[in-house]
Amino acid sequence: MAKKNVGNIVDDLSCLICHQVSKDPVILQSCGHNFCRSCLQGQWRDTEGQDKTCPICQESLLDDKCASNIASLKLEEKVKEPEDTAAVRQMIMAPEDMSDQLTCSLCNKTFQDPVFLKTCGHNFCHICVQKRSTSADHGEIECPTCKLKSPRDGYVHNRVLASLVERVNRPVNQEERQASDQEHKCETHKERITLFCLRDGTLCCLVCRDSFQHQSHRLIPLIEASNLTQGGLFRNIQKQLGLVNDVKNANTEQEQKIAEHKAHKQQVSEHITKEFEKLCTFLVDAQREHHRRLDATYDPIQKEMERNKETLIKKQNKLEKNLEECQKKLVDNDIGILQDIVGFIQRHCETKQIEENITVIKKKPPEGLFKGPILYYTWKDMLSAVQPAASPLTLDPETAHRNLLLSEDLTSASYKPRFFRRVEDSPKRFSCLDLALTSEGFINGRHYWEIDVDGKKDWDISLMKETLNRKEANHILLLGDFWGLSYNIRIGLYLLTEKIIILGISESPRRVGVYLDYEGGQISFYDVQKKDHLCSFSETFTGKLYPYIGTSTAEDAEMKMVHIRL
Numbered sequence: 001m002a003k004k005n006v007g008n009i010v011d012d013l014s015c016l017i018c019h020q021v022s023k024d025p026v027i028l029q030s031c032g033h034n035f036c037r038s039c040l041q042g043q044w045r046d047t048e049g050q051d052k053t054c055p056i057c058q059e060s061l062l063d064d065k066c067a068s069n070i071a072s073l074k075l076e077e078k079v080k081e082p083e084d085t086a087a088v089r090q091m092i093m094a095p096e097d098m099s100d101q102l103t104c105s106l107c108n109k110t111f112q113d114p115v116f117l118k119t120c121g122h123n124f125c126h127i128c129v130q131k132r133s134t135s136a137d138h139g140e141i142e143c144p145t146c147k148l149k150s151p152r153d154g155y156v157h158n159r160v161l162a163s164l165v166e167r168v169n170r171p172v173n174q175e176e177r178q179a180s181d182q183e184h185k186c187e188t189h190k191e192r193i194t195l196f197c198l199r200d201g202t203l204c205c206l207v208c209r210d211s212f213q214h215q216s217h218r219l220i221p222l223i224e225a226s227n228l229t230q231g232g233l234f235r236n237i238q239k240q241l242g243l244v245n246d247v248k249n250a251n252t253e254q255e256q257k258i259a260e261h262k263a264h265k266q267q268v269s270e271h272i273t274k275e276f277e278k279l280c281t282f283l284v285d286a287q288r289e290h291h292r293r294l295d296a297t298y299d300p301i302q303k304e305m306e307r308n309k310e311t312l313i314k315k316q317n318k319l320e321k322n323l324e325e326c327q328k329k330l331v332d333n334d335i336g337i338l339q340d341i342v343g344f345i346q347r348h349c350e351t352k353q354i355e356e357n358i359t360v361i362k363k364k365p366p367e368g369l370f371k372g373p374i375l376y377y378t379w380k381d382m383l384s385a386v387q388p389a390a391s392p393l394t395l396d397p398e399t400a401h402r403n404l405l406l407s408e409d410l411t412s413a414s415y416k417p418r419f420f421r422r423v424e425d426s427p428k429r430f431s432c433l434d435l436a437l438t439s440e441g442f443i444n445g446r447h448y449w450e451i452d453v454d455g456k457k458d459w460d461i462s463l464m465k466e467t468l469n470r471k472e473a474n475h476i477l478l479l480g481d482f483w484g485l486s487y488n489i490r491i492g493l494y495l496l497t498e499k500i501i502i503l504g505i506s507e508s509p510r511r512v513g514v515y516l517d518y519e520g521g522q523i524s525f526y527d528v529q530k531k532d533h534l535c536s537f538s539e540t541f542t543g544k545l546y547p548y549i550g551t552s553t554a555e556d557a558e559m560k561m562v563h564i565r566l
Contacts, residue, residue, distance in 0.1 A: 254305060272290050407558070414557075
């Protein structure tokens, strides 16, 4: 074998996880990467019951198979690792020390594209294996060393031997040596680069170490810096792989939410169409207007979801590109890894902003925005064809608090705290809350009614359960038994349910519409004059529900149950 430049073979014999000379080296039979057996087992320790993957290329290992790399083991026995790791990294082995391990036993020549037999672990040239298997019976090949038979495709490319053969076959000439020396010399002092400045992230020579520029800086040998950088890049690759999976999962969830959003839009669209089918053909224009409002409400949300999906895809592509660059950087030599390492990390390893912005948009308009008294608002003069029509509700005098004065027709209530009247107490009557129930309650169906609150500075409207305790003064005790919309001139509109929610609407509507879909579990409130949706409740209703009204301010204005007539 002609004399060749073997170079630093320790790099080729190092574990890709710990970056030290492999101990008990094994080769993965699916991809050909080499590791210490203990390092590989440590990587897989937390993946019990899951598919194993190669720590470098992430290729799935369906059978978890790995085998001792005999050739690597014999070569590593020749490299006696001293205490100083840097010294090991500088070791140069002569070609004759490796020739027996780099020769194919079939052709007796230096390996060409060496492959590793999975059955026995011996190594041969790829072309030799193919020739051997072509002439063998049943497409099998018999190992000339141990005589074990392997299937025709029962081998994997041995990356370690291929790298070593490449080093041995790499010729050395004066021009290459001079170019290499020039490349690795300090540009300022023209001395050989042997150190790395941790503070500045720059390559240095011995003169740089003593210069004013690097005074009090920490400089370490190139090999140690390379090991630290490789470890950091490897951890960053692992982190970016996790982020890629997070982005993929978020993208999948976003697609699901888009599909659900479209399905929900379709359901509401069908509801609108069904409602408008009850009217005559001259209402088609009104129906189209509602569809326009539907699109104007849902489409911006859907477009926002689509834009977010595109953003997630871009983030995924960026992470995959960074991952590819990091993997390329990881297999570079010491100098290549450290050159412009600070800029490289800034360009390819910064993932904090991506982590903080992996979000899935899950917006959905409230049910009551379209599923309400659509036909009533569209054609009041066709009230008889509208379902639900406005219910002509009246108040039950047996439930009214003694401070509430009801009108003779039982449609209005006003607060009269100085008006003393004898009233007979009963379980139905509110003793402490200034409320009154309607005479009619609901246990099914869809219903709609309106209350005139024009001029009132304080009022309460909604529904409550028939079983609610009407003798308690504290609203908190009632939470969960009623669903109310209230107004106070100081705080505006607010909701009373399991918690108090201020809506941020300071102006009181002149007339409030209430829509109940008992089976659908929906209560919605509307500003009748503006035809605006105010808010909605979603609940599973049980038992009988009664509408109620209430006020605790003594204005001249009354709260009135509106009776709409054709």
